[in-house]
Amino acid sequence: MGQLVVELKTVTSKADNLLRRLIAEKLRFKLPQGCRRVLLVNPVHVPKEDYSVEVAVGNRYPVYPPYGLGVLSRNLRERGYETDLIDLNFDLQEELQSGRQGFNYDVWEEWLRERIENFQPDLVALTCMFTVTHRAMKRTAEFIRENYPYVSIIAGGVHTTQAGEMVLKDCPEIDFIGLYEGNTAFGDLLDFVNGRAGEEALSQIAALIDGEYTVLKNRAAKNRTSVSVRPYYHDLRIGDYSPKNGRIGVYYWLWPEGTRASTVLANVGCRAQCTFCSVRNFNGRGVFDRPASDVVDEIEYIRDTYGVRHIMWLDDDLLYGGPVALFNEMVRRNLGITWDASNGIIASAMTEEIAQAAYESGCIGLSFGVESGSERILRSVKKPSGVRHFHRCMEILRKYPQIFTKFLLIVGFPDETIGEVWQTIKLCVETQPDWSTIQVLNYIPGVEITNHALNTGLLTQQQLIDGTERPFTGSTGQHIRNVAGQKERAKEFVNLLDGDPVYVPQRDEIADIWMVMDWKINYEGKIWREENPIKLEMLRKLFVNICDKTHANNALVNLYFAVLEFKLGRPEEAQRRLALAKTFSESVAYWRLRFAVLGLNEIMRRVEEDIRLRQPAN
Template sequence: MRVMLIQPPVSYPGEASMAKHRLPVLPPLGLMYVAASIEVDGGHTVSITDGFAEDFRPKHQPADEYHPEPYMRYGLSDKALEAKIRRMRPDVVGVSKMFTNLTNDATNVFRITKKVDNTIITVAGGPHYTMSWKKDMENQDINFGIIQEGEIAMLRLLDYFGNDSEVEGIPGLIYRHYGTARLSAPPEFIKDLDSLPFPAHHLVPPPSYYSAIGSGHGSHSTPGDVSATIIASRGCPFKCRFCTTPILMGQGMRYRSPKNFCDEVEFLRDAYGVTSLSIEDDDFNAVQSKFLGILKEMVRRDLGVTWSPPNGMLAAGINEEAADLMVQTGCNSVSLALESGNKRVLQEIMRKPVSLSHIPKAVKWLRDRGIRVMLFLIVGSPGETKAEVMDTWNFAKKCNADWYGVHIFIPLPGTELWGECIEKGYMPKDQDLSQLKFSVANITTPWIEPAWLEDMARKINLDLNFMDNTNLREGKYEAAKRDFERVLGLYPDLQHAKDALARAVMEGGLY
């Protein structure tokens, strides 16, 4: 069968820029894994259309059915996407629904597909679809869906089309039974990740293309680097109440073998000239022995690449041995998931296993070895008080990280805290998912007014990253200058970034 997998274009309301929403431009790794499986194991003809990265330039668009106001489109226009579907003439179109606030763009792809040919079989998948498939299947333009991992289910679904086999029993498949969406069989996670073919890099633009349009996603690679994405593991051993990862990838950890992981790194380096890796795991170092095993194999094979884990690592898994191996293997930047500096918020609201006393140690071990550290912070969780927000601010100041990602709490569909926010009336039951953003108050609680929270998040960011910037305070002016220049590359008119850059240049004599 001819299968076309599509990463939707991205649309932002009004004149909003992509930088404002902090959305990285990365290869669609999930679709690339699915494509490899159905191409190698199923013998099907597969293509991938990255509607976001292809023709990547902003386009002003008028209001339409899915966008109540004029908007900015990044990637393929509707006309270009329609023409591509007509040219490919697929039997099946699979669409990735990655992010909750971009669900309208995926809906639009299904509409265009059915406009081209109503007999094309459409399949939805991805993180957002997994968390909200019952709602999404109200869209009659979607014929089937796959929740959680898609490699096996998509292959089995294509077998069903080709051999007239039974749809019942396909793990993770959503189908309609007399008009009602239902789950065919519980999803099954792939236990042996080494059994999967490498992602289909040959079906998307080369890593050099993504690097040129900004695929770093926190990797802090130097200009001229060719960056690629890769994963070493899937899953999560924890049960944080705000996070979707245990639902999407399963409770517990599954790792690739060190050899298999490093084989792909060598392939990317030799075939595409990759010099920098963005390791997209959610919990790369959750199992210390597995994490160190991969690092030791990287040292043994002297791969000659740099790397960073932008989605965050566990501070508890950082010790001096790990930090030594990380720097030996080329790690140049790490994000650590602190989230809150208040013990009650961590334990009772988030249910996140963080040892606050260990965070400053982990930051110091990494920074002493030249690894840049960013701490993730979340403020405004349901039940959090103003005093507890201030605790996070004050604790973060003691950690002396290079940078801080300050985010306002977003309730994600399917999580415990999403249900709590709906049940207690902190947000409407018919919440417009496209309006959820890290930069605004997404819920209203009895403890914190939205205006106060938004103002406080801005103040925390201004203080930690600019006014009391760690590198400025420590006299590390080159490092401070690089960070401020990165910020101004995204936000050219940000005055406090200009002021901080001027201070770094003046005090450091970096004329």
């Protein structure tokens, strides 16, 4: 047996050496003169066919500083390489907000052309974090290859890591894929092509060679020091990102007007291994926490340099390591900033001590990765928290009403029944988070739950790679067009939650289930019950944002906004919102049908009667 193991290791070693040699040869071929100048590019995030000017004008598209590219830039510069960074996503949003006549989505091509011709890079590095950005990244690579065929292209990020082979085959203009985090590996690659390191330094890289996907999966060494890097943003105007030209995080509506926001990372990785998530594959096993002093130094720097007064943590596991020490250091330095954790916190990690320290250090919003109220589903997707943890977490945070709490939920898990959807609704009604965001399960490449869907024929590789299979919900341009398209004639609507509890909904039925869940959890199950004046005022800010910015013409939200205004002692505003709800529910077929099926017309009449009866006498 021992001899067999040795022989297998020898075969594996020889195979790895062959792959390394093939990758090295392609690198030498594509960069025969070496590589001294690297242009880092953040492409436009929303593909042209999905882009909505209405959404963009309302600052509803996320516009985050390119944190990862900033980290790469600093690391490469410390090795002696020249870098430049262009954020086409921010630039396009700023162009639209400028109000100049004749907005042209394709203007990004002119900006990229100018930057390439001025900087003259040897290599262009594209980032692609999310599957929905794939098509936009692909067009960026096509533009570069068509106009600058001599410039090599490498792409990195979560999406390209998870779908490396599919990306290269769908976008042959890309020469190489940088896998995982590139903090160390990217610099090692440049050292190799410049003759400063041997082939053995290569790691985390893939390419198509003679049509075959060739990949080095070995990871560069990582430690606490290598992950604690402050981004170098070049000339990017970080203070103008949000709220001026887009949104950062999900709590922007709580900020005082004009608050400048940015992002910071305290930990890299996540201790969980959820089957629908890519973090563990991208970051590797374990979590690396940055020294608290380094993190707070970075916060002070962006505050003093860019005028930032609010930060969103980019962390996937913020409460790992020493969160209390971090929050206490923020208090000790009297930063004068607020913060939120939009990405999602592990509920089972919350303690009384952490909650107190978070509140004292400026926390205004915490999102929790709950996903489901079904213990079976939580176990099947390997969540690190269970229903009892969600109850305990909300009990702790009720002592801090100034912190807005949000559950992040997913509907549409494989084999999820109507009864299990009701378990999720029940959990939210019992625990009473301030709000719950419900997302239809998104299949992302390279994770366990997606591999199962591919193997069983639930989706194709092309649907997966370009994101076209996703049922769109929420305030996206796609969803807005869907509702608008049903203004005169709506598709049939059936409340499936009234049906058989063991029924497993089909993929094309999930969007309607999502809508009913949203009503049951956030409106029917929340607004009638809330009495805390602090929470009511926070909810009012949220509803102003929803009704007047993100979901204009939404009958459901205006109906319950009327209830909220009435509870806050604003009868005139309550009447105005109720009138809007009536108008939209009668004039838009999408809402007319749902109000009839769900009994919302009767609720509207009751609200109208309550307002009338409690009007002060003249």
